[in-house]
Amino acid sequence: MIQIRLFLIFLLITIAGVLLASDLGSHTSGTPADQPGTLKHDMTVLLETRHASLTELNTRLEAASNEVVMLEILQAIKDHKIGTEVAILRLQKRHAELAGNQEAVTLIDTAIEHLLEPPAVLGNAEARAASAQRKAGGKSHD
Numbered sequence: 001m002i003q004i005r006l007f008l009i010f011l012l013i014t015i016a017g018v019l020l021a022s023d024l025g026s027h028t029s030g031t032p033a034d035q036p037g038t039l040k041h042d043m044t045v046l047l048e049t050r051h052a053s054l055t056e057l058n059t060r061l062e063a064a065s066n067e068v069v070m071l072e073i074l075q076a077i078k079d080h081k082i083g084t085e086v087a088i089l090r091l092q093k094r095h096a097e098l099a100g101n102q103e104a105v106t107l108i109d110t111a112i113e114h115l116l117e118p119p120a121v122l123g124n125a126e127a128r129a130a131s132a133q134r135k136a137g138g139k140s141h142d
Contacts, residue, residue, distance in 0.1 A: 039095045046091055050084045086115055 035041055057077050064070040089112045096104035 039092070042091055042095070043088070046087055047084075050080070050087065054080055054084075082115055086112055089115070 054077065057073060057080060061070060061073045061077070064073055089108050093105055093108040093112070096102075096108060
């Protein structure tokens, strides 16, 4: 289930990126893509900064002396990676808003929501059946 959720988030990010890129292409003609204020430039700065932080966490992980510390650092790495995804999405959202691309903004908002508040995963057949019944309006098919 987690893999499906991650795939859907990736798909939303990809779609939003394509929509944003196609919309920004018409607004930035004549402007080099790596100039300050462009999506490419802002993304490069963001990723370089986040990479430096991740490198520091990896160095701390290699130097960790016990499992408790290692687990804490691994959790910090996981949180950092999720934070990076959210930061990328927020950056894309800001550029989509500037470009007036509401469709991309909506998709990006959905992806951010799923990263920050993942939907509950139903673990068994009874839970899935109960969910399906609620979606059907609570009607029983017995």
